[in-house]
Amino acid sequence: MNRSRRSFLYGAAAAAGAGLAFPAWAKEKPPPPPGESGIVTGKPRALRYEAVEGFLSKEQIGWHHDSHYGGALKKFVQLDADATGDHRLRTAKMNSVVLHELYFDNMAGKPSDPKSSANAALKKRFGSVDRWIADFRAAALSSRGWAVLAWHPVNGKLYNIATDAHDDGPAWFGVPLVVVDMYEHAYYLDFQNKKKDYVNGFTDHVDWAEVDRRVKATAG
Numbered sequence: 001m002n003r004s005r006r007s008f009l010y011g012a013a014a015a016a017g018a019g020l021a022f023p024a025w026a027k028e029k030p031p032p033p034p035g036e037s038g039i040v041t042g043k044p045r046a047l048r049y050e051a052v053e054g055f056l057s058k059e060q061i062g063w064h065h066d067s068h069y070g071g072a073l074k075k076f077v078q079l080d081a082d083a084t085g086d087h088r089l090r091t092a093k094m095n096s097v098v099l100h101e102l103y104f105d106n107m108a109g110k111p112s113d114p115k116s117s118a119n120a121a122l123k124k125r126f127g128s129v130d131r132w133i134a135d136f137r138a139a140a141l142s143s144r145g146w147a148v149l150a151w152h153p154v155n156g157k158l159y160n161i162a163t164d165a166h167d168d169g170p171a172w173f174g175v176p177l178v179v180v181d182m183y184e185h186a187y188y189l190d191f192q193n194k195k196k197d198y199v200n201g202f203t204d205h206v207d208w209a210e211v212d213r214r215v216k217a218t219a220g
Contacts, residue, residue, distance in 0.1 A: 038097045038101065047065055060187065065104065067185070069096070072093045107207055113208060118212045136180075137196075139161065139162040141196060143163065146181060148177075175214070177215060178206060182195075
């Protein structure tokens with residue numbers, strides 16, 4: 001794997017940098033250097049923010065990060081100590097770690113518009129950003145697990161993908177560009193059963209600077 005592609009894959013998987021002490025997004029730090037994903041270091045990534053103001057509370061994000069992301073990483077480290085063993089569970093925990101890191105890293109404190117590369121890619125594939133948002137929301141609402149905007153290096157196309165479990169549904173070689181966690185633990189404290197409101201709020205808080213970085217990285 002070349003350096004740029006490896007940097008992209010691990011950089012995309014690397015979620016939020018250090019700083020739980022920072023107030024919400026006021027002192028938000030940029031994503032950390034490539035290669036620092038929990039599946040590389042064996043240690044959980046600290047959040048670079050406490051809350052997404054107007055969307056997800058400190059309690060919701062903190063519990064989600066510590067319990068679900070942290071728990072998945074702990075189990076993955078245990079399973080990864082042996083190259084053999086429970087293949088399905090190890091894959092599930094590894095995918096959970098990477099997807100959670102991508103998810104935490106692609107949210108922004110304030111609504112913004114897609115940057116140049118992401119904007120061009122979305123318009124080329126979906127016709128407009130609004131059409132992508134509508135289709136991405138539909139994919140998310142149909143999912144009990146994750147919805148992902150992914151770029152596929154074989155044909156160079158973008159796809160909105162819905163998957164219900166960590167160990168199934170991947171588009172092999174697909175590179176995640178936008179990721180939303182659709183398990184109830186990601187939103188229930190703040191939204192209860194209002195799944196649609198959560199999805200709408202997420203698409204309003206996509207960190208387009210981060211997505212643009214991911215899109216540019218696919219060009220090698």
